[in-house]
Amino acid sequence: MINIALPKGRLGERVYDLFEKAGFECSDMRDRGRKLIFENEDKGVRYFWVKPSDVPVYVERGVADLGIAGKDILLERKPEVYELLDLKLGNCRMCVAAMEDFYDDGEKTLRVATEFKNIASAYYRKQGRDIDIIKLHGSVELAPILGLSDVIVDIVETGTTLVENNLVITEEILPISARLISNKANFKFKTAEIKRIISLIKEQVEEGDK
Ligand code: PRP
DSSP states (O other), rough: EEEEESSSHHHHHHHHHHHTTTTTOOOOTOOOOTOOOEEETTTTEEEEEEEEEGGGHHHHSSSSEEEEEEHHHHHHOOOOOOOOOOOOOOOOEEEEEEETTOOOOOOOEEEEEEEHHHHHHHHHHHHHHHEEEEEEESTTTHHHHHOSEEEEEEEEESSSHHHHHHHHEEEEEEEOOEEEEEEHHHHHTHHHHHHHHHHHHHHHHHHOOO
């Protein structure tokens, strides 16, 4: 049995579509109510629906052999897992954004509000820029509006959230997408099964690229 941690939400649904098309369907998955665990014994898969940011925890600790996590979470947390495949889903960008009229004179310490403390720190460290990190857990767009920070470092997908809050992208840090990850020890014990899943999923990812 291969245990797979799926991120709850829109991305998870699309990831499950991929697994279903690859032949790892599970009955009742579509109309699942509040149930969190699903299993298809014949196909040898068991799915858990977990909070997206918790996926690396389940995988790192080995209760899930495989999981799907955003590159943002992987870069931020640096979990001890293997990154096996770019699923090319949930594509977005990690960006710096500010109020339209913000002027950065480059001399002052920059106040940066973000959920991604490590990504933001590493980015500004490379530039030799002094920053004051303000760690938030959501709605970071509020910070520059209320004067809590000068800029934000956050994920931009469609750009709607920024536009609706009069913020603009000032720098792009890196592209983000969903990645298939595995527990390191479990990969050794279940290499054949995991490799088979990777190759079938890869076919579906390439099909989606066409
Ligand atoms: C993310 C991100 C932005 C928004 C960007 O938030 O933090 O707020 O999506 O998407 P857009 O460019 O398509 O508008 P999410 O909805 O994941 O919630 P969060 O604020 O709790 O992180």
